[in-house]
Amino acid sequence: MPILLSIGIAYILALGSGRLCAAIGLPRVTGYLMVGLAAGPSLGSLGLPALITQKQLHSLVPLHDVILGLIVFTIGGSFSLRAVRKMGMKRFRISAVEIGLTGLFVAFGTFAAGASPLTAGFLAVMAITTAPAATQMVLREYQSEGSLTDTILPLIGVNNLVAIIAFIMLKNSVLSDKATFSMALVQILGPFVLGTFVGMVVAIMDQRLTRQVERQILVLGSATVIAGMAAILDISAMLATLIAGTVAVNASPYGKRILKELTAIDYPLYVLFFIMAGAALHLESLGHMGIIGMAYVVMRLIGKFFGCRIGAFWADDSQTIKSWLGPAMLAQAGLAIGLAEVLAREWPGPGAKIQTVILASVVVFEGLGPLFTRTALVNAGEVTVLNLISQRSRVGYGEGLIQVLNQFENALGISTAAGRRGPAEILVGHIMRRNVEVISNRAPFDEVLKALGHSRYDRLPVVNDQNELVGVIKYADIANTLFDPNLRNLVVADDIATNVRLMLTPEDSLEKAMAALKNYPNDAYLLVVEQSNPKALVGIVRHNDLLSAHIRDLK
Incomplete structure (x- = not known):
C-alpha cells in the first residue's frame, strides 16, 4: 500500500479513535497511540496485516x-x-x-x-x-x-x-x-x-x-x-x-x-x-x-x-x-x-x-x-468542567446530516427548515477552575508581596483559619505600605484586604457572568462561592474562559 494512503487512512482512524476516547473520558492521545499500534508492524508480527509496514515506518523517521x-x-x-x-x-x-x-x-x-x-x-x-x-x-x-x-x-x-x-x-x-x-x-x-x-x-x-x-x-x-x-x-x-x-x-x-x-x-x-x-x-x-x-x-x-x-x-x-x-x-x-x-x-x-x-x-x-x-x-x-464535557460531540450523526442538508438548502435558497435547536445552558460551574491560590489573613506583608510576585494574577483571595473568604488583595492595595518601611513590619494581609465587590455561584448562568464581566472589565478573574455559604470559596472564573464559553454558546 502506498505510504500516503496508509497515512491518510491512519489520520481518519485517529480522528475517530480520538473522539471515542474523549467520549469515554480518556485523553485523545491514547486514541492516537492505539491507532498507531493497531496499524503498525507490531500486530503484523502476530500474523495480522499491517497498515504501516516496518519499511514505511523507517522512512518516516x-x-x-x-x-x-x-x-x-x-x-x-x-x-x-x-x-x-x-x-x-x-x-x-x-x-x-x-x-x-x-x-x-x-x-x-x-x-x-x-x-x-x-x-x-x-x-x-x-x-x-x-x-x-x-x-x-x-x-x-x-x-x-x-x-x-x-x-x-x-x-x-x-x-x-x-x-x-x-x-x-x-x-x-x-x-x-x-x-x-x-x-x-x-x-x-x-x-x-x-x-x-x-x-x-x-x-x-x-x-x-x-x-x-x-x-x-x-x-x-x-x-x-x-x-x-x-x-x-x-x-x-x-x-x-x-x-x-x-x-x-x-x-x-x-x-x-x-x-x-x-x-x-x-x-x-x-x-x-x-x-x-x-x-x-x-x-x-x-x-x-x-x-x-x-x-x-x-x-x-x-x-x-x-x-x-x-x-x-x-x-x-x-x-x-x-x-x-x-x-x-x-x-x-x-x-x-x-x-x-x-x-x-x-x-x-x-x-x-x-x-x-x-x-x-x-x-x-x-x-x-x-x-x-x-x-x-x-x-x-x-x-474546567466545560473542557471535559465539550469533548463530546454536540450533535449525533442523524441530527448532523439533517443540519447539513438544511444548510445546503439554505445555500440554494430553497430552505424550509425551522430554526436550529440551541445548545444546553452553560453555567458558571462549568467554566470555573477549582485550584485557587489563596493567602492567610495572618500572613505578614513581605509574604503577601512574595505571593503576589509568584501569582499569575494581580490579586489574591484572603482566607481565615477556617478557610473562609474574608477579602481580596490587589497590587493597588499594597502600594502605600510598600514604600513605607515603618508599616511593612506591622501590616498583615487582613489589614490591607478589601471587600469582594462581586461573587458568583456555580449555579449562576453564563449571562450573569458576562454581565459581571462588563461591570468589572479590569478584574483578571471573578470569585465563585457556594450559593448557600458566600464565605466558602470554591473557584475562580477567568475572563478568557468566560469569553471562550460565550463564543462557544453562540455557535
Missing part, C-alpha cells in the same frame, strides 16, 4: 525527529528564567528529589531482581526520562491552567537534561577503552553550543519577521537544522533543541509569542507523531521483559510518585503539587527508546536486554501516562 524537535523546542520555551528567579530553588528541589529517588529505586530494584550493577545503573538513568510529547498533548487538549500545569513541563525538561548528561558520562566512562573524557565533553557541550547558537538566531529573526507564518517556518526550519546537524556531529538533537527553545524564548523581546503562534499549525503534526509512536511500540516485548522488566516498571512508578511528593514537602510547595505532580510525570517514550538503541548498538548482549526492558516498559508507561496526567489535572482543579 526523519519526519518523526522533526516533529519531536518541535515538541522539545516548546518544552525548552517553558523555561522562563524570570519565573525561575521568582520561584528560587523550589522547583529544583522537587526535581532533585524526584530524579534521585527514581534512580535509586530503579537501580536497587532491578539489581535485586538479578541485573548486573552496570545494567541497573543504565536502567536507573533511563527511568529518569519523561516523555514531553504525550504530556504536552494532554495539557493542550484540556486547556489546563494552574500551578501544577506550570510545574510539569519545566520538570520534564530538567529530567531529560539530567538523563542525557548522565547517560553520556556513564557510557563513555565504562563502555570504551579509549580516553573518552574529551569525547564526553564534546557530546555534552556540543548540544549546548549548537542550541544556544540556533536559539539566538531564532530570537533575532523573531524581531525582524513581520508575519506569523514566517515565524512558524523559522521554528520548523530551526528544528530541522538542529536534527540534521546533531546527526552529523553525533550529539543529542533533543538536548540541543531543548537549549534552543530556552534561549529563543528568554532572549526574544517578544517572549513566548513564537510558541503561541506555533500552536496554529502543530497539532496535526503531533497526531502523526503519536500514530508513528504507536506503530513503533513492540507488544511482543511484553512477553520478554522478565522479572527485571517488572521491577523496572514498579520501581519507576514508586520513584516518580514518592520522589515528587517528598520533593514537594521539602520545597514546602502546595498540597496540589504534593498530591498530583507524581502521576503527571509517568509518560515515557522517545528519549528512553533512543538511549536504549544507542546502548544496544555499542554494548552487544547486555545492551540488547536493556533495550527489551525499555521497549516493554514504554508500552506500559505510554499507555498509562496520558491517563494519569489527565487524572492529575482534573483532581488538581486545573481543568
Whole structure:
C-alpha cells in the first residue's frame, strides 16, 4: 500500500479513535497511540496485516525527529528564567528529589531482581526520562491552567537534561577503552553550543519577521537544522533543541509569542507523531521483559510518585503539587527508546536486554501516562468542567446530516427548515477552575508581596483559619505600605484586604457572568462561592474562559 494512503487512512482512524476516547473520558492521545499500534508492524508480527509496514515506518523517521524537535523546542520555551528567579530553588528541589529517588529505586530494584550493577545503573538513568510529547498533548487538549500545569513541563525538561548528561558520562566512562573524557565533553557541550547558537538566531529573526507564518517556518526550519546537524556531529538533537527553545524564548523581546503562534499549525503534526509512536511500540516485548522488566516498571512508578511528593514537602510547595505532580510525570517514550538503541548498538548482549526492558516498559508507561496526567489535572482543579464535557460531540450523526442538508438548502435558497435547536445552558460551574491560590489573613506583608510576585494574577483571595473568604488583595492595595518601611513590619494581609465587590455561584448562568464581566472589565478573574455559604470559596472564573464559553454558546 502506498505510504500516503496508509497515512491518510491512519489520520481518519485517529480522528475517530480520538473522539471515542474523549467520549469515554480518556485523553485523545491514547486514541492516537492505539491507532498507531493497531496499524503498525507490531500486530503484523502476530500474523495480522499491517497498515504501516516496518519499511514505511523507517522512512518516516526523519519526519518523526522533526516533529519531536518541535515538541522539545516548546518544552525548552517553558523555561522562563524570570519565573525561575521568582520561584528560587523550589522547583529544583522537587526535581532533585524526584530524579534521585527514581534512580535509586530503579537501580536497587532491578539489581535485586538479578541485573548486573552496570545494567541497573543504565536502567536507573533511563527511568529518569519523561516523555514531553504525550504530556504536552494532554495539557493542550484540556486547556489546563494552574500551578501544577506550570510545574510539569519545566520538570520534564530538567529530567531529560539530567538523563542525557548522565547517560553520556556513564557510557563513555565504562563502555570504551579509549580516553573518552574529551569525547564526553564534546557530546555534552556540543548540544549546548549548537542550541544556544540556533536559539539566538531564532530570537533575532523573531524581531525582524513581520508575519506569523514566517515565524512558524523559522521554528520548523530551526528544528530541522538542529536534527540534521546533531546527526552529523553525533550529539543529542533533543538536548540541543531543548537549549534552543530556552534561549529563543528568554532572549526574544517578544517572549513566548513564537510558541503561541506555533500552536496554529502543530497539532496535526503531533497526531502523526503519536500514530508513528504507536506503530513503533513492540507488544511482543511484553512477553520478554522478565522479572527485571517488572521491577523496572514498579520501581519507576514508586520513584516518580514518592520522589515528587517528598520533593514537594521539602520545597514546602502546595498540597496540589504534593498530591498530583507524581502521576503527571509517568509518560515515557522517545528519549528512553533512543538511549536504549544507542546502548544496544555499542554494548552487544547486555545492551540488547536493556533495550527489551525499555521497549516493554514504554508500552506500559505510554499507555498509562496520558491517563494519569489527565487524572492529575482534573483532581488538581486545573481543568474546567466545560473542557471535559465539550469533548463530546454536540450533535449525533442523524441530527448532523439533517443540519447539513438544511444548510445546503439554505445555500440554494430553497430552505424550509425551522430554526436550529440551541445548545444546553452553560453555567458558571462549568467554566470555573477549582485550584485557587489563596493567602492567610495572618500572613505578614513581605509574604503577601512574595505571593503576589509568584501569582499569575494581580490579586489574591484572603482566607481565615477556617478557610473562609474574608477579602481580596490587589497590587493597588499594597502600594502605600510598600514604600513605607515603618508599616511593612506591622501590616498583615487582613489589614490591607478589601471587600469582594462581586461573587458568583456555580449555579449562576453564563449571562450573569458576562454581565459581571462588563461591570468589572479590569478584574483578571471573578470569585465563585457556594450559593448557600458566600464565605466558602470554591473557584475562580477567568475572563478568557468566560469569553471562550460565550463564543462557544453562540455557535
